[in-house]
Amino acid sequence: MKGTYTYVYPRPSVTTDCVIFGFDAQGLSILLIERGIEPFKGCWAFPGGFMQMDEDAETCACRELEEETGLKDVHVEQFCTFSEVNRDPRGRTVTIAHFALVKKSEVKGADDAAQAKWFPIDSIPPLAFDHDRILRVALHALREKIHFQPIGFELLPKVFTMPQLQDLYESILEVQFDRRNFANKMLMQGILTEVNDGTVRKGTRNPIKYSFNSEKYSQMKAKGFRLEF
Amino acid sequence: MKGTYTYVYPRPSVTTDCVIFGFDAQGLSILLIERGIEPFKGCWAFPGGFMQMDEDAETCACRELEEETGLKDVHVEQFCTFSEVNRDPRGRTVTIAHFALVKKSEVKGADDAAQAKWFPIDSIPPLAFDHDRILRVALHALREKIHFQPIGFELLPKVFTMPQLQDLYESILEVQFDRRNFANKMLMQGILTEVNDGTVRKGTRNPIKYSFNSEKYSQMKAKGFRLEF
DNA sequence: AATTATATGTGTAAAATCAACGCAAAACAT
DNA sequence: ATGTTTTGCGTTGATTTTACACATATAATT
Numbered sequence: 001m002k003g004t005y006t007y008v009y010p011r012p013s014v015t016t017d018c019v020i021f022g023f024d025a026q027g028l029s030i031l032l033i034e035r036g037i038e039p040f041k042g043c044w045a046f047p048g049g050f051m052q053m054d055e056d057a058e059t060c061a062c063r064e065l066e067e068e069t070g071l072k073d074v075h076v077e078q079f080c081t082f083s084e085v086n087r088d089p090r091g092r093t094v095t096i097a098h099f100a101l102v103k104k105s106e107v108k109g110a111d112d113a114a115q116a117k118w119f120p121i122d123s124i125p126p127l128a129f130d131h132d133r134i135l136r137v138a139l140h141a142l143r144e145k146i147h148f149q150p151i152g153f154e155l156l157p158k159v160f161t162m163p164q165l166q167d168l169y170e171s172i173l174e175v176q177f178d179r180r181n182f183a184n185k186m187l188m189q190g191i192l193t194e195v196n197d198g199t200v201r202k203g204t205r206n207p208i209k210y211s212f213n214s215e216k217y218s219q220m221k222a223k224g225f226r227l228e229f
Numbered sequence: 230m231k232g233t234y235t236y237v238y239p240r241p242s243v244t245t246d247c248v249i250f251g252f253d254a255q256g257l258s259i260l261l262i263e264r265g266i267e268p269f270k271g272c273w274a275f276p277g278g279f280m281q282m283d284e285d286a287e288t289c290a291c292r293e294l295e296e297e298t299g300l301k302d303v304h305v306e307q308f309c310t311f312s313e314v315n316r317d318p319r320g321r322t323v324t325i326a327h328f329a330l331v332k333k334s335e336v337k338g339a340d341d342a343a344q345a346k347w348f349p350i351d352s353i354p355p356l357a358f359d360h361d362r363i364l365r366v367a368l369h370a371l372r373e374k375i376h377f378q379p380i381g382f383e384l385l386p387k388v389f390t391m392p393q394l395q396d397l398y399e400s401i402l403e404v405q406f407d408r409r410n411f412a413n414k415m416l417m418q419g420i421l422t423e424v425n426d427g428t429v430r431k432g433t434r435n436p437i438k439y440s441f442n443s444e445k446y447s448q449m450k451a452k453g454f455r456l457e458f
Numbered sequence: 459a460a461t462t463a464t465a466t467g468t469g470t471a472a473a474a475t476c477a478a479c480g481c482a483a484a485a486c487a488t
Numbered sequence: 489a490t491g492t493t494t495t496g497c498g499t500t501g502a503t504t505t506t507a508c509a510c511a512t513a514t515a516a517t518t
Binding site: 050 | 240307321377
């Protein structure tokens with residue numbers, strides 16, 4: 001039934017948008033959807049859509065994410081709400097922006113989906129609406145957050161190497177770390193578990209495999225520990 | 230005209246709420262409004278209300294703040310959006326929560342306003358809706374933020390002393406600093422200006438007056454400096 | 459096949475930062 | 489008057505950060 005929802009005062013639309021970060025040997029990238037209709041036809045945009053009355057923002061963001069990219073069970077969190085009066089030419093719209101961190105290597109869907117495509121973070125095409133601003137804020141939020149929360153691991157395979165982890169941090173923070181100091185500091189935190197994958201480690205060129213020990217991290221956090229990077 | 234706003238799909242109400250922090254010799258406190266009507270009649274709540282179609286969230290939060298407490302020209306920023314389906318018994322409501330930092334000493338209004346009252350942070354009365362949760366999140370956001378942004382000064386008089394500043398940090402972070410180390414670290418940052426108020430400083434018991442040098446801070450920030458506390 | 463270059467792991471010493479602490483002087487309390 | 493409190497200043501040892509060199513097996517080159 002159309003047009004049956006009537007209110008005493010006008011209300012804005014409420015949507016969610018999702019900035020999807022992925023990481024691989026080529027560095028940090030984001031997943032975008034090409035718009036097939038006006039406005040901003042041909043521009044790229046974050047997956048997102050209207051919040052339903054029976055779901056909260058995070059649920060909505062996850063649902064839209066799956067519907068539009070096939071991605072499931074990924075880390076999603078709200079980072080900012082955008083409410084500028086003219087941000088959407090179709091009408092007053094408030095968007096609760098989220099970012100998603102996906103293990104690009106282990107994930108199906110995404111790229112397969114019709115018009116979804118990964119873009120390296122330094123080659124972003126023209127974006128629809130105010131999505132360029134949203135992206136800047138998302139990047140900033142991710143950078144701030146990774147200093148104190150072990151969310152970087154959400155972007156790596158379950159099992160990873162120290163150089164991979166360092167690449168990730170360097171890509172996100174856009175700084176360079178000394179290899180030895182980085183490894184020391186990381187290992188010192190005590191949240192990495194060395195993974196023994198059966199293969200005998202001969203020579204140093206094939207790196208040690210690690211996994212993130214989330215139980216250990218939870219324990220330490222409960223005791224007042226604060227991750228720092 | 231009533232009931233003239235009709236939409237194809239249902240829409241939640243969008244409101245803003247404002248957690249107002251103040252600080253004085255008694256420590257950190259927040260400003261609350263007593264509810265005169267159901268639901269939650271007699272409970273206390275943050276000032277807030279419906280977002281108009283011609284204002285964004287921050288504008289709305291500031292407007293409601295002034296309307297309900299008389300407070301103007303204070304630091305206001307968004308920190309989280311709450312969208313749980315049943316957070317408001319009157320109907321589906323999304324609230325964009327802000328926190329305000331007010332220079333309690335220099336401010337008019339506030340307390341004068343009808344049912345507005347300051348409560349020490351450790352003696353908060355029963356709150357309406359999900360405002361207790363919002364308060365916890367607000368406190369957490371403030372604590373996280375003060376480590377890296379000089380927002381604490383928004384809670385102090387323009388001119389303040391080192392012990393005052395230390396009290397502020399200790400109240401918010403709920404830790405104790407060594408007096409001498411705290412002063413050293415603060416002065417080292419280079420964002421404080423010593424204020425010469427004419428009076429000759431004899432003896433050490435009347436403390437040195439400082440003000441926050443925001444120009445200096447902007448310059449340093451532009452050069453990549455990152456405040457730490 | 460031999461040679462060279464590259465990626466990875468490990469340790470140490472200097473520098474910088476942090477943490478704990480003592481002392482002196484004027485104001486305040488008694 | 490006398491003792492207590494508040495404030496400012498500076499020192500020293502501990503901890504953390506930074507800078508840096510070498511050994512080894514794989515990968516690349518010739």
